[in-house]
Amino acid sequence: MSDNEEDIIEGSDEEGEAMTASEVLQKLEEAWITERMSPTLEKHQSELVDCMLDQINQMSENLKRCKKYDFRLAIHKMEIDRIRYVLSSYLRVRLEKIERFAHHLLEKQTNLSNEDLSILSPQEAAYAKDYASSLEAHFQNLVLQHVPENLRTFDRGKMSVKPNLDSYVFLKVKQATPGVLLEDDTGEGRDEEVDFKEGSQYLMRYKPIMELLQSGAVTLI
Amino acid sequence: MLSEKALELIKELDRSKDGKLPAFNEDIIRKVLEEMNTLFQQNQRDVGEAAAGEIRYFPSIHLRHAALDRNKRCLLSYLYNRLERIRTMRWEFGSILPADIRANLCEPEIQWFNRYNKNLASYMRSLGEAGGLDLTQDTKPPKNLYVEVRCLRDYGEWEVEEGDTVVLQKDTTHYLPLAACHHLIRQGVLEQVE
Numbered sequence: 001m002s003d004n005e006e007d008i009i010e011g012s013d014e015e016g017e018a019m020t021a022s023e024v025l026q027k028l029e030e031a032w033i034t035e036r037m038s039p040t041l042e043k044h045q046s047e048l049v050d051c052m053l054d055q056i057n058q059m060s061e062n063l064k065r066c067k068k069y070d071f072r073l074a075i076h077k078m079e080i081d082r083i084r085y086v087l088s089s090y091l092r093v094r095l096e097k098i099e100r101f102a103h104h105l106l107e108k109q110t111n112l113s114n115e116d117l118s119i120l121s122p123q124e125a126a127y128a129k130d131y132a133s134s135l136e137a138h139f140q141n142l143v144l145q146h147v148p149e150n151l152r153t154f155d156r157g158k159m160s161v162k163p164n165l166d167s168y169v170f171l172k173v174k175q176a177t178p179g180v181l182l183e184d185d186t187g188e189g190r191d192e193e194v195d196f197k198e199g200s201q202y203l204m205r206y207k208p209i210m211e212l213l214q215s216g217a218v219t220l221i
Numbered sequence: 222m223l224s225e226k227a228l229e230l231i232k233e234l235d236r237s238k239d240g241k242l243p244a245f246n247e248d249i250i251r252k253v254l255e256e257m258n259t260l261f262q263q264n265q266r267d268v269g270e271a272a273a274g275e276i277r278y279f280p281s282i283h284l285r286h287a288a289l290d291r292n293k294r295c296l297l298s299y300l301y302n303r304l305e306r307i308r309t310m311r312w313e314f315g316s317i318l319p320a321d322i323r324a325n326l327c328e329p330e331i332q333w334f335n336r337y338n339k340n341l342a343s344y345m346r347s348l349g350e351a352g353g354l355d356l357t358q359d360t361k362p363p364k365n366l367y368v369e370v371r372c373l374r375d376y377g378e379w380e381v382e383e384g385d386t387v388v389l390q391k392d393t394t395h396y397l398p399l400a401a402c403h404h405l406i407r408q409g410v411l412e413q414v415e
Contacts, residue, residue, distance in 0.1 A: 081363040088359040127344045134336045143296045146254045148261035
């Protein structure tokens, strides 16, 4: 398949690191699986998304120019469909999480010191703001206006939904990491230290491995 | 019993989980708000006396305050739950709601729906550089490029991408590319044959 890709695509590497189209797709698929399995919103990958969208558009253009060699045309169309599905699904999952955790995410966003640490892409941040304010306006309009004075405020702290960082996830270890500290949740002080061997798979709570996930030492499966 | 009416609202939503969205129950909401105002006024009266040092009013003030909080919580969750269902409908039906569902929404909910539409549309447009990506398509992984479809209604002539026209008469079957007839399937003109 990658031969056919190189065949029709002209100039596929646009980014500074010059990744090939298939590498971008690979990374996008990983991000897609992680996003679906994770209980919280992961960091945005808008460069991958933009790059892939560009690729799809380019491929569609090239296909239009090609003559009707049914076989190759059909295969490339299927590839485009598959990539578009992965992209759509990835962005949809993110939108769902943004809508569910809107207030919580916006609060985190305003407390950020550095733009690069943002989990939301700029478009997603704008979407989240508008969604949150439309919710508040709706509540205000229908209920809070008519309620006695001392209850009129929309208490954001109480109303926000926080992601459950203690939910269990399956993970696979990519880089061996000795001494991962697992805090005991029954509060009896039985903290465990586990050595992660490369290639092994675990089922555990999301919270202890959150940072390892971000550094790339483990992946969710 | 205090807060009974508010619980009715929640029960109404709970009963209709699988079916359609029930009509916006303005009546009960008004009654709940009335109850809240009455409780609040009663509390105001008693707080005056309690501040003067009469301890025996404290429990009733607390009770009324708890009932007020509960009412507010029920109302807000009723509204929020309805909004969630409306949002699901946007993803199912597209940006125009069928008339019978629209009849069950109150005016602010319709406005919220329009605003949500606009927000979603401008987000989808901003993806990538060339006009964006429609996220409401491609909800299932693509299996085949071509699908076998049967016509449910007379639709007349339909032109496929490559330039061939197909006559869509009732009960005829065709083998068409999925991308072309996807929205006809959603509208109900064509039906996929397994």
